[in-house]
Amino acid sequence: MLIATSLIISPVFSQTPVITLDMANAQKNVSPMLYGLMTEEINHAYDGGLYAELIRNRIFKDTKTEPDGWGLVKDNQSSEADIKLIGAEEHVPNDERRNAINGAMQACLRLIVEKANGRVGIANEGYWGIPVHPSTTYKASFYIKGTDRREPPRWPWEPKPTGPPLPVIENNTPGPITVDIESNDSKTVYAKGTIDLEKSIYWKQYEVNLTTAADVEPTKDARLVISTNRIGVYYFNLVSLFPPTFNNQSNGFRPDLMQMLVNMKPKFLRFPGGNFLEGPKITDAFPWKETLGPIANRPGHNGSWGYRATDGMGLLEFLEWTEDMGAQPLLAVYAGYSLDGDHIDAGPLLKPYVNDALDEIEYVIGDTSTYWGRKRAEDGHPQPFKLNYVEIGNEDWFDRSNSYDGRFNQFRNAIEAKYPQLTCISTIPGTQYPSMKVTSGKEPAVVDEHYYRNSWDMWENASQYDKYDRNGPKIFVGEWATREGAPTTNMNAALGDAAWMTGMERNSDLIIMSCYAPLFVNVSKDSVTGSKAWQWDSDLIGYDALHSYGSPSYYVQKLFSHYLGNKIVAVTAINIPMQNKPLSKRDSAEGKKITTVPTIFYSATMNDTTGTIYLKVVNTIAKKQAVKINLDGAKVSPEAKLVMVKGSAPEETNTITEREKIIPVTETIQGIKKSFSRKLDPYSVNIFEIKINK
Numbered sequence: 229m230l231i232a233t234s235l236i237i238s239p240v241f242s243q244t245p246v247i248t249l250d251m252a253n254a255q256k257n258v259s260p261m262l263y264g265l266m267t268e269e270i271n272h273a274y275d276g277g278l279y280a281e282l283i284r285n286r287i288f289k290d291t292k293t294e295p296d297g298w299g300l301v302k303d304n305q306s307s308e309a310d311i312k313l314i315g316a317e318e319h320v321p322n323d324e325r326r327n328a329i330n331g332a333m334q335a336c337l338r339l340i341v342e343k344a345n346g347r348v349g350i351a352n353e354g355y356w357g358i359p360v361h362p363s364t365t366y367k368a369s370f371y372i373k374g375t376d377r378r379e380p381p382r383w384p385w386e387p388k389p390t391g392p393p394l395p396v397i398e399n400n401t402p403g404p405i406t407v408d409i410e411s412n413d414s415k416t417v418y419a420k421g422t423i424d425l426e427k428s429i430y431w432k433q434y435e436v437n438l439t440t441a442a443d444v445e446p447t448k449d450a451r452l453v454i455s456t457n458r459i460g461v462y463y464f465n466l467v468s469l470f471p472p473t474f475n476n477q478s479n480g481f482r483p484d485l486m487q488m489l490v491n492m493k494p495k496f497l498r499f500p501g502g503n504f505l506e507g508p509k510i511t512d513a514f515p516w517k518e519t520l521g522p523i524a525n526r527p528g529h530n531g532s533w534g535y536r537a538t539d540g541m542g543l544l545e546f547l548e549w550t551e552d553m554g555a556q557p558l559l560a561v562y563a564g565y566s567l568d569g570d571h572i573d574a575g576p577l578l579k580p581y582v583n584d585a586l587d588e589i590e591y592v593i594g595d596t597s598t599y600w601g602r603k604r605a606e607d608g609h610p611q612p613f614k615l616n617y618v619e620i621g622n623e624d625w626f627d628r629s630n631s632y633d634g635r636f637n638q639f640r641n642a643i644e645a646k647y648p649q650l651t652c653i654s655t656i657p658g659t660q661y662p663s664m665k666v667t668s669g670k671e672p673a674v675v676d677e678h679y680y681r682n683s684w685d686m687w688e689n690a691s692q693y694d695k696y697d698r699n700g701p702k703i704f705v706g707e708w709a710t711r712e713g714a715p716t717t718n719m720n721a722a723l724g725d726a727a728w729m730t731g732m733e734r735n736s737d738l739i740i741m742s743c744y745a746p747l748f749v750n751v752s753k754d755s756v757t758g759s760k761a762w763q764w765d766s767d768l769i770g771y772d773a774l775h776s777y778g779s780p781s782y783y784v785q786k787l788f789s790h791y792l793g794n795k796i797v798a799v800t801a802i803n804i805p806m807q808n809k810p811l812s813k814r815d816s817a818e819g820k821k822i823t824t825v826p827t828i829f830y831s832a833t834m835n836d837t838t839g840t841i842y843l844k845v846v847n848t849i850a851k852k853q854a855v856k857i858n859l860d861g862a863k864v865s866p867e868a869k870l871v872m873v874k875g876s877a878p879e880e881t882n883t884i885t886e887r888e889k890i891i892p893v894t895e896t897i898q899g900i901k902k903s904f905s906r907k908l909d910p911y912s913v914n915i916f917e918i919k920i921n922k
């Protein structure tokens with residue numbers, strides 16, 4: 229039996245703490261899926277993040293009045309030209325409807341050039357800049373057409389076009405159109421190409437590759453410009469610019485961010501949310517069917533975090549991303565509750581949503597004899613994906629109508645009837661929401677618990693799972709984080725995380741999966757207004773258009789996942805120094821008493837095939853702490869590896885300009901034996917990799 233540290237209160241720093249690993253007591257399995265990732269479109273995680281598209285507002289649907297992200301370029305001010313967003317408003321005037329390419333792309337950008345003295349065109353600012361790297365080829369593409377707007381309305385009953393009459397100029401004019409990536413002041417052209425425009429009133433797609441020179445200095449102060457030096461009326465749509473992607477996949481991912489994720493060795497990816505699954509309104513739920521196939525067929529949808537999602541990161545991209553990391557999907561299906569509070573009651577009204585989830589699962593795991601399995605094959609992935617878990621909704625404890633019991637059961641019954649091999653996860657854990665949990669039918673096999681806490685609360689609750697009932701549902705900690713530091717977390721948060729993870733690891737017979745949230749944050753700010761690219765502080769991985777970095781928490785996650793055995797080693801400790809947890813204003817108002825929390829946290833696992841012990845010990849305070857470590861029942865090699873993440877102050881952190889202030893350091897330590905001592909550095913997470921001599 230494990231002894232919770234909180235039971236062993238000793239006078240602070242009076243005696244050396246002793247941590248004892250009971251090597252003979254390493255029977256329980258570590259969950260093979262313990263560490264995974266959670267993702268959703270928040271903080272520009274995909275658009276302006278992992279999804280490599282560089283053009284912001286590529287189908288002109290981000291805003292309804294102005295072409296957000298786009299501007300007019302005139303090299304010479306005597307040129308006469310303007311740009312206008314066409315067809316983006318809710319009710320598109322009839323004459324503007326004629327500019328739709330398809331049902332997904334009804335809005336577009338019109339450039340009218342009445343007088344061209346030199347270059348005139350349109351520019352896109354990207355997601356807080358376009359990243360320029362040396363010797364790099366970018367794939368640009370766009371649709372373009374001319375106009376027939378000066379023709380009279382087609383049908384006698386149609387209204388005349390609104391607004392001032394268009395100038396008397398010809399259609400778009402054939403000839404070269406220049407495409408370049410250039411500095412924002414247009415003084416430096418980093419890469420340039422041309423397309424040969426045909427004169428046409430019908431949409432046609434053009435493509436051109438743009439390659440930078442070897443001596444280009446990396447920068448994000450750049451934009452994409454498409455320009456002409458001829459008068460005309462030009463309409464643009466689906467303007468796209470892709471840099472090289474991870475594994476050169478088309479419609480793929482940003483390589484640096486992908487590599488950081490691959491390095492974490494996650495076992496699963498929970499997607500597509502989070503709030504992003506549910507949407508503010510029922511009609512904003514993740515529309516997986518509209519996220520399939522060519523990007524030209526994807527209309528995008530209202531996201532849950534204040535901006536529109538392109539859905540370039542669609543269902544298949546999520547699945548391929550999972551596959552690229554060697555992980556499994558953990559699919560969350562929309563379950564009839566949305567963030568503004570609307571819900572769909574169980575029964576006939578919910579049936580289409582249940583069927584939609586069954587279709588979605590078929591897309592993921594159906595073979596090619598099924599309708600949706602065949603569709604997946606047509607989309608380029610004949611092989612079914614491996615799926616074990618389906619989560620029914622997200623944080624349904626927010627649903628005050630208490631409809632979840634019925635909704636969950638309707639989904640679970642249908643899913644398990646068709647796919648008995650799948651396990652459905654309930655989003656209402658009974659421990660946190662006893663009055664709202666699912667009570668009808670059998671008890672959910674797995675429930676999803678979420679914890680966003682500060683470091684004190686993490687330290688106080690790091691042993692909460694030691695006391696959990698082993699006869700209840702298994703636990704999926706589907707979102708958790710120590711929320712200190714912004715936009716990415718600091719060293720103190722990493723110490724809170726590490727302490728919490730020792731608790732999950734020690735109890736990974738019960739905690740079968742866990743994933744931190746949010747994963748990504750674009751840390752850019754608007755240079756003029758100062759408005760932030762993110763909505764949620766305290767995230768794991770930060771980036772701008774050019775660079776990326778891991779927070780101290782990122783490195784803790786990565787190391788905990790790397791250095792993990794398959795058996796839980798029982799650990800006991802004595803003399804763990806305690807410290808007072810300060811009372812928050814709320815605690816004081818509620819008359820709470822000061823409590824104490826440990827200053828050292830620990831867990832151990834063992835790989836019984838390789839004979840390796842992984843001991844994790846966290847020192848949360850400013851003082852070096854000596855610990856004695858007993859390895860009862862093991863003959864060990866005298867040399868061990870010690871990997872540490874440490875800081876010199878709780879607030880210390882990595883930033884976009886100082887990206888590697890805190891990174892893991894590794895040393896070889898000698899003198900490991902049945903009982904040995906080690907001084908833990910202040911504010912440090914220590915992982916000992918110790919070999920057992922067989």
Ligand code: AHR
Pocket residue numbers: 268270501502503504622623707745746764
């Ligand atoms: O991780 C950020 C948000 O926190 C998630 O979208 C939501 O599920 C939770 O409330």
